[in-house]
Amino acid sequence: MKIPSLISVLALAVASGSQAAPYTEPLGPSQSDFGGAGLLQVPSGRMSKEGEFNVNFRNNDQYRFYSVSVQAFPWLEATIRYTDVRTQKYSPYEDFSGDQTYKDKGIDLKLRLWEEGYWLPETSIGVRDFGGTGLFDSEFIAASKAWGPLDFTLGLGWGYLGNSGNVKNPFCEVKDSYCYRDNTHNRAGSFNGADMFHGPASLFGGVEYQTPWQPLRLKVEYEGNDYKGDFAGQLKQDSKVNVGAIYRITDWADVNISYERGNTLMAGFSLRTNFNTLHQRHIDSPPQKYNPQPQDAVLNHQVVASQLTELRNNAGYEDPHIQIKDKTLYVTGEQNRYRYSGDAVDRANRIIANRLPDGIDTINVTETKLNLPLVSTVTDVDSLKSDLQGYPLGKEKQLNQYREEPTDVKGARQGYYIEKDRLNFGIAPVLNQSIGGPENFYMYQVGVQGSADFWMTEHFLASASLFLNLYNNYDEFKYKGPPGDSTLPRVRTHIREYVDNSDVYLNNLQLTYIDQIADGWYGQVYGGYLEQMFGGVGGEVLYRPLDSSWAIGVDANYVKQRDWNDPMQFVDYTAETGHVTGYWQPRFMDDVLVRVSVGQYLAKDKGATVDVAKRFDSGVIVGAFATKTNVSADEYGEGDFTKGFYISVPLDLMTVRPTRSRAQINWIPLTRDGGQMLGRKYLLYGLTDSRSPYY
Structure with missing residues (x-):
């Protein structure tokens, strides 16, 4: 035809x-x-x-x-x-x-x-x-x-x-x-x-x-x-x-x-x-069935040992702690398995309610992250028992449960815990990419990154990450800065030199002190080799009210550029960089986060970054950002200003077991020097996600 x-x-x-x-x-x-x-x-x-x-x-x-x-x-x-x-x-x-x-x-x-x-x-x-x-x-x-x-x-x-x-x-x-x-x-x-x-x-x-x-x-x-x-x-x-x-x-x-x-x-x-209907079937143990076998008023060592194990294996709380003060039983742990905190709290309540000591009228479950107390969920025991037993048809009641500022339990009568591992290792694949460049449409680097964390004290953390380059085509990257009389420092466009000069690279080696300052206030200070291209010292303070739609943070850093020929050394370039960042989750737009950062960037240009992200029902986050500074379009070069898009995917959409881990795919059209932020290892807003009203 x-x-x-x-x-x-x-x-x-x-x-x-x-x-x-x-x-x-x-x-x-x-x-x-x-x-x-x-x-x-x-x-x-x-x-x-x-x-x-x-x-x-x-x-x-x-x-x-x-x-x-x-x-x-x-x-x-x-x-x-x-x-x-x-x-x-x-x-x-x-x-x-x-x-x-x-x-x-x-x-x-x-x-x-x-x-x-x-x-x-x-x-x-x-x-x-x-x-x-x-x-x-x-x-x-x-x-x-x-x-x-x-x-x-x-x-x-x-x-x-x-x-x-x-x-x-x-x-x-x-x-x-x-x-x-x-x-x-x-x-x-x-x-x-x-x-x-x-x-x-x-x-x-x-x-x-x-x-x-x-x-x-x-x-x-x-x-x-x-x-x-x-x-x-x-x-x-x-x-x-x-x-x-x-x-x-x-x-x-x-x-x-x-x-x-x-x-x-x-x-x-x-x-x-x-992204709303995307889901994965998980091989996961069901929540414990309600089968109450009350303890005496004193915690039984064997029973509590079993509960601690179940809190870790069934409810996903790492390093769980059980203790009693007055008429409240307290559970504390770091939740690393279930995306929504309420799912883990429900499992923990069932585990505790099945072997609850006499005289306890409330259960307090406190979630932590990197030893930062984030939120406590308080549940009335009588209400919980009625809810687990089931209500007669037509006489259902709402569970008497609420969230509050995390509880600092002092003077507890007794307590048991699974000791926290002070040293942790991890390994993960890494893909760095840039799309749309004149030298090659798609530039990439594929490698493997090994990381290690060591808790020196409860709040003092030593961390390191070592990157092994497997393959890349950044040898084709030829950009040497915009033409003319531009004085914009090359803070990112030395990427070819950093990538090509060694197949094994110490990306990060730093000490971090991180703690809760007061209710809603969190802070950290850090120093060392902070990222691939810069080292130095810095700090961040975040104020995030519990279940609030807004937060505000400030970070300040003094950094020096690492030598691409010898990354354990530094070149002469130094910079003060930092931002005031506001976070807002509009009530009239479901699952949207607007983030605005104002401050000075690595090339000492001053301006603002606006980032808007939407989270779908599956947990997938799609976001876009743009940075505009006092650098002119001619100084910046092709692209005029920094911008990009990203998709953050919860790994439990691809794994057979639940996990809170994520993988992020970034789309940044060009590698340029204006509007570039320091790549900090820990961001307090991300660490405190469980304080969001949507968690």
Whole structure:
């Protein structure tokens, strides 16, 4: 069959399939060529389910589109995209970028204005490629309405989506300047808003058809682009109608094929999951069944020994301690297994309640981290017994339990504990990466890191980590700082020298004193080789009220740059760096953390970092950050300022047993020197997570 006849075949399928009954329920919005819910080249007004995450690839003769899209909220979709322009070189200087083709990075955002109703279509407004060189920068308003197996879309686009100018820009009626669009001032990595909704405008639209055979969907669209100004060259457009098909191989994978511009075949795939519904079945012992066998008022050594073992093995408390004061039994330990503190407290209460001494009317379970007391959960014994025994139908009561500032038990009548290991070892794989550089699109370092911690006293900790390099391609990194008269110190761009000069590297060797100062107040001081590139001394103080949506911290550091030729030595460069950081979990936005840091960075530039993170039901955290300092765009170099994205994944989604450990994947477009923070080993806010109202 000739490719042009594909249009006729798809049209016939739509016509005949629409008569089939009953119609198959649609699978939900599919991904466009650019990433994000849409048809082919054009977006739709649709939003995916909250938490949906897509990895997309599309390929044709001129472009390869690589994108990831996440539905952060029911009303907000975000997409990150890299476009490989196959017809252009990254730069004319082959000794710098070799034969690498041009890579363009873009960020898209789409905001839903209102949901679909009986008469109203689901309507969204969005911006495509709003940061950077503007190769595909566009703005749009799109509306989608379903009718049985057909989902219709109609939209108005500006920029790349509106190049053909098939309608007059409505904003021209407001101001003449809206009739013109000028992208010549765009810089790679910068955010540009001056030309939004300017220039020609075009109507676009189409329909997605869910065939009676559920895995197959068909698409037809009319686009508003004319391809005359493409960076890849003026592309021939024989038709503004594009057609395509999407086939769902499995719940997590789609394959796509389309015929676009009347002369071009596009093909690709989408991999998907949902961060809200992602889960793992664990091989884990169930909580103890309630089988009360009361003790005498005095703790029995053999019984308590058994309880301590169960607190560690069944409830996940390392180094547990049991003691009594007055009419309260106290349990203390470090929770390293269950993601949510309440799960561990429930298990601990069952263990204690089954062999509870006479005369005890409350159980107090205190969670610690690195010997920092974090929170106590107090449970009324009578209420707990009734809850464990079960209530008659219709007479259920709420468990009498509350959280309070951690209890410092002094003068307890007696106590037993499993002694804390003073020396701990660990080993873990490490992936360091940077994406989108001119020398090589993907730079990486793969290695193994061994770590050791030794408790010298209750609050004095010695720690070290040794990194073994297995493989990397940072030898291709050639950046030596921005051109011109820039005086910005090279605090991060010596990465090639640090990576290449030794396969075994002492990343960290430091002493830390860490303690609770008062209720809600925590502090630490530290000194040594603090990270790969810097050593020195510093300290941090954090105020975090229990179950509060906010916290504030201050860190201050005096550091010296480590010698990349001999990392046990230092070079002449020194810096004072530190920040005041505010943390806020808005009550009106579930599981969102906003973090703002203001201060001085390693290159002695001054500014602020804004970090916004969303935690989904599975525990996966998706975040983005941006740092803007008093360093000019010219001094900073390509990218204009530091920014990036990250995904933090709880390892219990991949392990057979529960754990609180996490792995983080970072996406930082370029390695540059401005806006760089010190990589501190311990961050008090992370250590005190259990004080959050969401834990």
